[in-house]
Amino acid sequence: MPQHTRSRYVPLSLSLRPRRRSLGGLLGLSLLLASCGGPAGTPAPTTPTATTMQLNGTRVLSPTQVQFGVTPLNGTQTVSGTLSNPAVTFSTAGVSGAVSVCGQVTVQNTVTAAVTLDATGSMTTTDPDKKRRDAAKAFVARMTGGSQAAVLSFEASSTPSAGLLGSVLHQDLTSDQAALNTAIDGATYASGSTNFYDAVVDAVKVASRAGRPGPIVLALTDGLDNSSSNSPDDAIAAAKAAGVPVYAIGLDARNTINFAEMERIASETGGLFRSNVAAGDLDAYFSQLYNAFTAQGCLELKLAAAPAPGTTVAGTLSVDVTDYGKATSRLSVPFSYAVRDTIEPK
Template sequence: MKRRMTGLWTGIWTAALLWPAVMQGHAEARATGTASVDAVLVLDASHSMNESDPQGISAEAMKMFIDMLPASGSRVGIVSYTDKVQREKALLEIRGESDKQELKTFVGQLDRGPFTDTAVGVTEAVRMLLRGEEAGRDPMIVLLADGNTSLDSEGTRTRADSAAELAEAAGQAKDAGIPIYTIGLNADGTLNRGVLRQVSDRTGGKAFVTDSAADLPDILSEIFAGHQQARVMTVAASAPSVKPEIRESGRTDSSGESRAFSEFRIEIPDGEVIEANASIKGAARGSLELLDPNGRTVPIPSDRALLSESSAYALLKLVRPEQGTWTLRVQGTGTRPPEMGLVFSYDFELAIGKLGPYYERGSKLDVSAYLERSGRRLNSPELYRSARAALIVREEESGAEEKIPLSLENGRFVGSYTLSRAYNYDLTVRAESASFYRESKPVRVEVSGSAPREAAETAETKFRPLAALAPAVPGLLGAAGVAALAALVGGIARANRRFAGRLLVEIVDEHSGRLLHAHAADLTGLRGRTDLLRLLGELPESERFELRAAEGVTLRPGRGGAPVLRSRAADAEIRRGGLLLEAAGGLPLSSGERVEVLPAGTRRIAVLEYRSRP
């Protein structure tokens, strides 16, 4: 127990150390929908699976998943567990069919043992992905189990210990952007659906249940397509008939009758398809015949058409298929015609055209979006015409979303939106067609409102009546009294002065220059002295702690409500244009001017830019 928890804490600390790089890399990978996959297949190898999975569906599923991956680029690891890690294979990069075969051979050699502890397998899978994390790769876990826990009665570990570790591992996976897809094996009806669903729901995966190998093509196609931002398309076959060429070649069933065949039309809509994965149920082994759009026979297998077959499925992978209608002829194995699902793999992403981060209420936002690959805009009219796009506007405060359809103009999706309220908004564009969908990376815009009329009223205006009494004051109070009264009035006036405009605050990493946080602070509702840390918005506590040395940096309203920066913090530098400034006596900020605050002992820089207009 102690050793297992030590391993878990090691994984947690690893996740903490790798967190920024992991999340940035995973976010970029998910945005494209075409990143190379890092997958760990996790198998319950306990004796209870003899009843839950007597037909070895789990092994078939793992092999089919491996077959569905691209011919090269992805990495796959395997974890087999009981109440401990039974066997595991570290992430192996697939460079060709021999690597896939190595993985499938490993799956075929897995044996079973006593006791079951799902937490052990999930924890090891998460740790494997974190240890091997690389930017630009898309991680996932597929868990095949019955969800039950059976511990050694002579051990010290309890069900509560197992549940706590599983929750911890699932939380780790969620934080690192690793979805866990669960396939529950339920041949004997003892499946613990609740445990598996909790794991998948918490991590952004999906839960499936099966007791038949016939379900695997549908389940794995859905997992594969969802993770690659693709669609599973059902392709209808022609009515079964008898093909003369097959009869003449002597392909008959046990009764000596020629088998029926079906024809599938595979429409490749454009020239951007990297792979077309056709999963077929009910196909006789060795019965597939393929014709390209020109009517020429394509050998199976070949460099253009890769084939994987088992008793449960046939998987045909068309590599870089040319645009047009392909024909696939399939012999059935029984009275029901074969069935086929189709998934396309694409290599592009959806991007939003450049937008500014700050806007005023009532501004009209013109939005454009386009498909791109490796930073270059994609020129594919067929792709654009096949898709529908919409701008999704989400208010940060309320979470309310609005969907605005975009139109297609000059090879891009365009539209506009009026920013009617002073909120922070997250903008994304989603494009979808029959074969794919893409979502752009979210863009944050901050919208400020107009300054209240009373905000323009300065403290000098309020205290104008006192100025009328000034000539009589020296005779009444003398020089000392005048000085004291002046100090009192000045203090009251400064305390009641209002700011005008807004302050744009950016928190930047000093070494990399990466923007960590941005916020537009509306100053019009503030008066008197204000601490800089109050104006940072919803800053994570870790970042606020990093900036603690800036606690002595304050702002007060000066002429016309413009802020005056003052620093009494000996360990915080103030710079403008690279020059070190003295701000102990107050540094007025002009509209459009950028000033840097550099707290000591941290890599963070607070960049301030004042704008006089709200």
């Protein structure tokens, strides 16, 4: 037999013996780990994945289909995790339906937000203490890393900034918190009528023109649009074209204003809507929205039948939140929203 054939054969037979010892060693190691509480004897985790869940707002897709943005929290910190086993109970008589997971928790550490604040004359009544100023500054204070924000105000009596339709740009996108706070001070005045749709188009332009990933618009108003050159459909088209969701807050503590178009703008652009908000709630709600921008999942409610306009649909959403190495958390959060005379999405 040639020499090179023997040299190939001999190492092959020798290599089997160390492999047998290796398997035996692994078996012994496995038994040792099991006896010491290793993988075979590890107790179930007790640290919960999350302790509470916040509801960030609604997205009305149709009279029978509503989505809710939700964020799991550990104390005040946002957490990620897999959402499963959703359930809903209703406290509104005659309303029934089911809930499903429409999106897992998406984590984003960098925020890019154009914040546009209502500066119309009615703000002297609805927000006399300028709580929107404090809320916007608290939002800015939470910005970390590469996060950036811009500050705009809107009302129809002021000359808009160059390139904008109906808004004053007090500060373009920046991470400079001192500059942003100065801009917020300048944005919280009260004069003129409401040009909300123009303000949305302007804010979308500012949020998206730097080309940063995941820009959003955070828009606050206390009334219905009566001065814009743009329509709600124009605002929706601009936001969709730029890929910028609009998160809209209706300042209406008594829930007497029909924010149907504002709600539609938020819903159709992939943002969220929240009304029935008083000035004193703004600080907490701006903070909730910051949480939403950094870690948010989605639960979708499908009703058996469309409730009558004017109905307040209320109840409780529950869902499991699971993360590797932690105990599954069963979390619940109350919800309510007003059924409006909505215009069907186009």
